[in-house]
Amino acid sequence: MAESLVSALDEYEQAALSAIAESASTDDLEAVRIEYLGKKKGRLRDLQSLVGKASPEERPVFGKRFNDVKSKVTAALESRLESLAQPAEVLSAVDITLPGNDVKLGRKHPLTQTAQEFKDIMGRFGFTVVDGPEVEDEHHNFVALNIPPEHPARDPLDNFYLATAEHNFAGESGPVLLRSQTSTVQIRVMEQTQPPIRIVSLGRVYRPDTIDATHSCMFHQMEGLMVGDGVTMAQLKTVLHLFAKAYLGHEVEIRFRPSFFPFTEPSVEVDMYWDGTWMEIGGAGMVDPNVLTAVGYAPDKVTGFAFGLGVERFCMKRHEINDIRRFYENDVRFLQQF
Numbered sequence: 001m002a003e004s005l006v007s008a009l010d011e012y013e014q015a016a017l018s019a020i021a022e023s024a025s026t027d028d029l030e031a032v033r034i035e036y037l038g039k040k041k042g043r044l045r046d047l048q049s050l051v052g053k054a055s056p057e058e059r060p061v062f063g064k065r066f067n068d069v070k071s072k073v074t075a076a077l078e079s080r081l082e083s084l085a086q087p088a089e090v091l092s093a094v095d096i097t098l099p100g101n102d103v104k105l106g107r108k109h110p111l112t113q114t115a116q117e118f119k120d121i122m123g124r125f126g127f128t129v130v131d132g133p134e135v136e137d138e139h140h141n142f143v144a145l146n147i148p149p150e151h152p153a154r155d156p157l158d159n160f161y162l163a164t165a166e167h168n169f170a171g172e173s174g175p176v177l178l179r180s181q182t183s184t185v186q187i188r189v190m191e192q193t194q195p196p197i198r199i200v201s202l203g204r205v206y207r208p209d210t211i212d213a214t215h216s217c218m219f220h221q222m223e224g225l226m227v228g229d230g231v232t233m234a235q236l237k238t239v240l241h242l243f244a245k246a247y248l249g250h251e252v253e254i255r256f257r258p259s260f261f262p263f264t265e266p267s268v269e270v271d272m273y274w275d276g277t278w279m280e281i282g283g284a285g286m287v288d289p290n291v292l293t294a295v296g297y298a299p300d301k302v303t304g305f306a307f308g309l310g311v312e313r314f315c316m317k318r319h320e321i322n323d324i325r326r327f328y329e330n331d332v333r334f335l336q337q338f
């Protein structure tokens with residue numbers, strides 16, 4: 001009797017623990033509980049009555065063993081119930097105490113960074129930023145800029161025309177084209193605003209130029225315009241000088257070379273001396289009286305200056321980039337360096 005009771009308790013313990021471990025759901029576990037720990041007709045009840053039949057000397061020993069087995073099985077059941085009751089997501093959740101993967105963040109394109117810096121610098125000089133459309137009509141790209149119909153700049157082979165007068169998807173009369181310069185924005189601003197004006201506008205322009213290390217068929221310009229009472233060429237030179245110094249952070253010199261643009265008079269090419277060489281950075285001049293008249297201003301009352309700078313050329317100079325095509329190839333080895 002004594003031996004068979006011991007082995008019955010051992011066997012019960014082993015069977016109960018493995019049934020608990022194998023149960024895959026709370027329903028399974030409940031069935032195991034009823035079978036092994038059920039008060040009415042479970043296996044434990046049978047063992048309890050065997051213990052009750054032991055002799056008075058043996059009963060305390062078996063009673064203790066019985067209680068040990070019962071608490072061990074009950075504890076195993078409770079712990080298994082706790083883990084089965086957890087939602088699946090929690091069981092498979094990421095261990096948030098482990099170090100994360102090294103996430104490589106992207107960065108802004110060097111031209112975007114340059115444009116932002118240009119806007120910041122000009123903002124400090126009191127110039128506000130405005131935008132203009134990249135698809136333009138001939139009025140804003142040429143006519144109002146004093147560029148007559150016979151001017152070579154209007155040659156269809158020197159521009160990206162998108163539609164002819166007969167086939168104009170913009171729903172307006174006359175052809176439309178991708179703007180060839182940001183000077184279009186000067187007109188759009190002056191048409192809608194009265195002096196004093198102090199604006200810059202940065203954006204893409206398009207020209208069917210032959211592509212090489214310093215020329216692209218799409219590039220960026222920053223247009224500047226200041227109109228008011230007594231605005232002078234000396235102020236133009238000062239603004240460009242201060243701007244170039246602020247961007248390149250060096251002792252920069254500015255020189256004006258006489259030039260011609262239909263929308264400025266006098267007109268100049270602007271060169272900058274930096275790092276041992278002169279570099280052309282853009283065109284500029286005093287806004288032509290014909291342009292002031294075209295937008296409804298009185299040229300005897302207000303004067304203004306305007307400039308258009310090549311954004312790529314500045315960025316190339318500062319970062320020693322030797323080919324403009326690098327900007328548009330999207331090679332991450334190049335882009336990562338900025």
Ligand code: FA5
Pocket residue numbers: 180181182183207209214215216217218219221261264267280281282283284285306307308309310311312313324
């Ligand atoms: C103009 O575009 C005039 N609108 C500038 C201007 C504005 C004059 C206001 C007067 C008053 P230009 O064609 O020179 O000018 O171009 C200006 C600058 O754009 C050049 O100095 C150069 O830096 C840049 N640029 C011109 N063509 C290209 C090209 N194909 N690729 C890259 N940069 C270019």
